[in-house]
Amino acid sequence: MPIYEYYCRACNTKFERLQPMNAANEAIVCPAGHEGAVRALSLIARPITGSGAERGNIGTCG
Numbered sequence: 151m152p153i154y155e156y157y158c159r160a161c162n163t164k165f166e167r168l169q170p171m172n173a174a175n176e177a178i179v180c181p182a183g184h185e186g187a188v189r190a191l192s193l194i195a196r197p198i199t200g201s202g203a204e205r206g207n208i209g210t211c212g
């Protein structure tokens with residue numbers, strides 16, 4: 151089962167929680183008992199494609 155990171159705005163706390171596929175729409179309750187915790191966004195930085203800054207990686211043909 152995947153572990154997702156959630157963030158509770160009520161107590162400003164991050165916590166991890168197992169989320170099975172069939173419970174994706176369940177309300178998340180933080181360890182302190184607050185409902186409405188939101189899933190924390192991934193901190194993995196992804197390069198934005200189409201910015202025109204992808205130079206220097208051109209292979210030679212032939």
Ligand SMILES: [Zn+2]
Pocket residue numbers: 158159160161162163180181182183184
């Ligand atoms: Zn909370």
